[in-house]
Amino acid sequence: MQNVIGIDVSKETLVVCHAPGDKDQHLEVSNNKAGFQRLLKSCGGTDRLYVMEATGAYYMQLAYFLHSQGAAVAVINPVVIKRFVQMHLGKGKSDKKDAQWIMRYGQQNQVKQWQPETPLLVECRQLEQAIEQLIKQKTMISNSLEALERQPVKCLLVVRGLKQTSKLLQRQIGHMERELQDKMGSLFSIEMDLLVSIPGIGRKTAGMLLLFAGGFQQMASYRQLIAKAGLCPREYTSGTSIRGKVRITKMGGSLIRSKLYMCSLTAMRGNAACKELYERLVARGKNGKVALIAVCNKLLKQAFAIVKSGIPYQAEFSKTSPQFA
Structure with a gap:
């Protein structure tokens, strides 16, 4: 019970709750490497379980840092924590209370330890997300060009600029797709061949x-x-x-x-x-x-x-x- 540390993660700060004695104690540090080191110094390392929510990309650096220092890390879906608070009829909301509830969840439940993904897999995910974003941008520009073509008066500078941007996006998409295929081939070559047989x-x-x-x-x-x-x-x-x-x-x-x-x-x-x-x-x-x-x-x-x-x-x-x- 005393080895569980709850962390409420935001973009700029980390609000921490732990119970080294009979009473809960709170700590607030910055969400950067200096704050991570201060957190580790205050709460301990290898014999502690750090529990946090999967809040977008804001928790990633902290989770990687704690794992590299030998600490156990658990990353929980925010919906699970929300239901846990509702089940216990929790009232009010603040960063300190959120950290306290996260700590209690880790104390009362058997949680699965988080393991970092391989760097190559992370790069593949980033490429996939970037490709989808660029495709959406290219679709928006194509729709804008189509709308311009239906207008009786067209600004040639706007049309030229949108067409150039569309071509640039297409080149970037193609380059990223080729890079993604190469990385996927080295990471999951056997699995790819198996799946495309379906x-x-x-x-x-x-x-x-x-x-x-x-x-x-x-x-x-x-x-x-x-x-x-x-x-x-x-x-x-x-x-x-x-x-x-x-x-x-x-x-x-x-x-x-x-x-x-x-x-x-x-x-x-x-x-x-x-x-x-x-x-x-x-x-x-x-x-x-x-x-x-x-x-x-x-x-x-x-x-x-x-x-x-x-x-x-x-x-x-x-x-x-x-x-x-």
């Missing part, structure tokens, strides 16, 4: 799926993968009066969901198991979109089984093996 999944989606799942190394079952993608169903019924529709949770990666949905359009025609599933659900009266979501889940199930087994997709094999079907 009808409906191309190299780009395979790469995104591997980055999203961390190479499937920490996935114990395909259900975890489906839940992380936010594709598991969520029922909303109670008693005799509440009869809500069953929807997917959407508590996960929106980007991977959109890519998988596009892949499902191809998979329901060329992937034997996905096609059979889609036709069976539609024949039972299910909506087409609902059937496509089921195909997305089937693709994730196949991807998990194929990567874990190391066996490429085989249409005839999927009919006899329940883990591939």
Whole structure:
């Protein structure tokens, strides 16, 4: 109990709560290396468990620093902490109270220790995020150019500038995509070849799926993968009066969901198991979109089984093996 330290992380500061004695003690340090060293000096190192929320990118430097110093680190989803506070009827909110609740959560629950990802995997994630941002910018510029073309009066300087920016963005996207493919090839060459053997999944989606799942190394079952993608169903019924529709949770990666949905359009025609599933659900009266979501889940199930087994997709094999079907 005395070895757990709760940290409320913000952009500029770290508010810390720990209990070296009978009473909780608070400490506030800056969110930089000097503050990290002061925190470690005040609270101790290797025999302590530092618990914090996953607050964007603000916690990353602290987590890497503490891990490099041999301290145990736990990074918790903010929603989990919020529900923990609600469960204990917590009232009011401040940085000190948040740090105190985070500490209590670490004291009362068995938490999984955080481990840093490999630098190459982090670089791949950064490239993927940058590519998606540049694609959005290029789409915005293309829409602006289309709107200008429909106007009776056009400023040539604006049109020229937007076209040049669009070309520059396209070159940057192409360069980053090639760099990402090279890094992914060196990081997940075997897994990439296995995933693209599945009808409906191309190299780009395979790469995104591997980055999203961390190479499937920490996935114990395909259900975890489906839940992380936010594709598991969520029922909303109670008693005799509440009869809500069953929807997917959407508590996960929106980007991977959109890519998988596009892949499902191809998979329901060329992937034997996905096609059979889609036709069976539609024949039972299910909506087409609902059937496509089921195909997305089937693709994730196949991807998990194929990567874990190391066996490429085989249409005839999927009919006899329940883990591939």
